[in-house]
Amino acid sequence: MSKRQGSSAIVIGAGMAGLMTARVLSDHVEQVRILERDRLPEDAIPRSGVPQGRHAHVLLAAGQWVLDGWFPGLADELRAEGAVPLDAGGLVWRQGGASWTASDLGSCALSMSRPLLETTVRRRLLRQRPNVVITDETAVDSLVLENGRVAGVQVDGAQHRTGLVVACSGRHTRFLDLLAERGFPAPDVSAVGIEMACGTRVVPRLPDDVARAVAVEVDDPAQSHRMGMMVPAEGNRWIITLGSFHDDAPPIEPAAYEDFARCLPSPLIADVLARTEALTPVLTYRMSTSRRRHVERLDRTPGGFLVLGDAICSLNPLHAQGMSSAALQAQALSRAIARHGLTSPHLARAFYRQAATVVDAPWRLAAAVDPCTSGPESAGTGLINRY
Numbered sequence: 392m393s394k395r396q397g398s399s400a401i402v403i404g405a406g407m408a409g410l411m412t413a414r415v416l417s418d419h420v421e422q423v424r425i426l427e428r429d430r431l432p433e434d435a436i437p438r439s440g441v442p443q444g445r446h447a448h449v450l451l452a453a454g455q456w457v458l459d460g461w462f463p464g465l466a467d468e469l470r471a472e473g474a475v476p477l478d479a480g481g482l483v484w485r486q487g488g489a490s491w492t493a494s495d496l497g498s499c500a501l502s503m504s505r506p507l508l509e510t511t512v513r514r515r516l517l518r519q520r521p522n523v524v525i526t527d528e529t530a531v532d533s534l535v536l537e538n539g540r541v542a543g544v545q546v547d548g549a550q551h552r553t554g555l556v557v558a559c560s561g562r563h564t565r566f567l568d569l570l571a572e573r574g575f576p577a578p579d580v581s582a583v584g585i586e587m588a589c590g591t592r593v594v595p596r597l598p599d600d601v602a603r604a605v606a607v608e609v610d611d612p613a614q615s616h617r618m619g620m621m622v623p624a625e626g627n628r629w630i631i632t633l634g635s636f637h638d639d640a641p642p643i644e645p646a647a648y649e650d651f652a653r654c655l656p657s658p659l660i661a662d663v664l665a666r667t668e669a670l671t672p673v674l675t676y677r678m679s680t681s682r683r684r685h686v687e688r689l690d691r692t693p694g695g696f697l698v699l700g701d702a703i704c705s706l707n708p709l710h711a712q713g714m715s716s717a718a719l720q721a722q723a724l725s726r727a728i729a730r731h732g733l734t735s736p737h738l739a740r741a742f743y744r745q746a747a748t749v750v751d752a753p754w755r756l757a758a759a760v761d762p763c764t765s766g767p768e769s770a771g772t773g774l775i776n777r778y
C-alpha cells in the first residue's frame with residue numbers, strides 16, 4: 392500500500408482498540424499519532440483509563456490470529472514476558488451440574504494479564520512502525536470542525552490538525568455526543584440490561600496447582616447467574632474473577648468472597664482461594680448494560696472522523712469478545728481505507744457497515760444469553776438459546 396505524501400491520522404486512546412487501529416493506519420498514512428490521557432506505565436500494571444484491565448481477560452483465537460499477523464513473533468515475546476501457554480484441554484467450562492467441556496484452544500493460545508498484553512503490543516507497535524508515535528498524558532477535549540469535516544482535535548485549547556481522527560476512547564466516549572451538539576445526528580443506541588458486577592483477586596499460582604490453565608465456571612443459569620474465571624498470568628499468578636448479574640455482586644470481604652466461589656459447580660476456584668494468601672484485595676467493577684451504538688444507521692456523518700472498538704459496541708464481558716471484536720473492526724477499517732481512501736466522504740459509511748457485520752454476531756450472542764439479560768428480546772434469541 393503506497394502512503395499518501397503528507398497524510399496523517401490521529402487516534403484517540405491507547406487501549407487495545409487504539410493500538411490496533413494505529414497499526415492498520417500506519418499502512419495507509421505517513422504519520423499516525425495516538426493521544427492518550429493516562430500516563431502510560433513502562434511496566435505491565437493496570438492504569439486508571441482502562442479500569443477493566445485489573446480483571447481476568449482472555450484473548451479469543453480470532454483476536455490472537457489477527458495480532459500475530461500484524462506483529463510476527465508477538466507470541467514469542469509474550470511468552471518471554473511470562474504469558475502462560477495453554478495446553479490441549481486448557482479451557483475448562485462447567486455450567487450447572489455435570490455439564491462441562493475441556494477445549495483445545497490451539498497451539499498458540501496464551502494466558503496473561505490484560506496490562507501485559509497491552510504493554511507488549513504497545514512496545515511492539517512503536518518498535519515495528521516508526522511512523523507511529525504515542526503522546527500520553529494528553530486528553531483530547533474536542534474536535535475541530537470545518538466545513539462539515541473533522542479537521543483535527545483540540546487539546547488544552549491547542550488545535551492538532553490531521554486528515555482522519557479515529558476515536559478509540561472506549562465505552563464512555565463523548566465524541567459522538569459532541570458531534571450531535573454541533574448538529575450531526577446521534578446514533579441509535581441498543582442496550583441490554585445485565586447489571587453485571589465482578590470482583591477480582593490475584594493469588595499466587597503454585598507448581599502443583601490444577602493442571603488445566605483456564606477455568607470458567609458458570610452456576611446453573613436456571614438457579615442463579617454466578618460465574619467464576621481463573622486465568623494464569625505472568626509472575627506465577629492466578630487472576631480470579633467472580634461475577635454475577637442483577638445485583639448479586641461478589642462480596643469484598645475475603646471469607647464471604649470465598650463462600651461465593653463455593654457456590655460454583657466445582658470447588659476448583661474456592662480451593663485455590665482457601666489455600667493461599669491473596670496478593671490483592673477484592674477489586675470491583677460494574678457494568679449495567681451491553682451497549683451498541685448503531686453508527687451504521689447514521690445517514691450523515693462528518694468526513695475525517697470515525698469511532699471504533701468499545702465506542703461502537705461494549706459487551707457482557709462473560710463472552711470475552713471485546714478485544715477480538717476491536718481487532719476485526721480494525722481489519723475492516725484497513726479494507727475500507729484501501730477501497731475508498733482516507734479522505735473520501737464514503738469512508739465512514741463503508742467502514743461502519745463492515746464494523747456492523749463484525750459486531751452483529753457477538754452482539755446477538757451477548758444480547759441473547761437469557762436469563763442474564765433483561766429488556767426486550769432481540770430477534771433470534773430463542774433460537775440461539777436453544778442452540
Ligand SMILES: Cc1cc2nc3c(=O)[nH]c(=O)nc-3n(C[C@H](O)[C@H](O)[C@H](O)COP(=O)(O)OP(=O)(O)OC[C@H]3O[C@@H](n4cnc5c(N)ncnc54)[C@H](O)[C@@H]3O)c2cc1C
Pocket residue numbers: 403404405406407408409426427428429439440441443446447448449450451529530531532559560561562589676678699700701702708710711712713714715717
Ligand atoms: C470486566 C471486563 C472483562 C473483560 N474481559 C474481556 C476478555 O476476557 N476478553 C476480551 O476480548 N475483552 C474483554 N473485555 C472487553 C475489553 O476490555 C474491551 O473490549 C477492549 O479493551 C477494547 O476496548 P477499547 O480499546 O475500545 O477501550 P478502552 O480499553 O476503554 O480504552 C480506551 C482508551 O482511551 C483513553 N481515552 C478515553 N478518553 C480519552 C480522551 N478524551 N483523550 C485521550 N484518551 C482518552 C482511555 O484512557 C483508554 O486508554 C472485558 C471488559 C470488562 C469490563
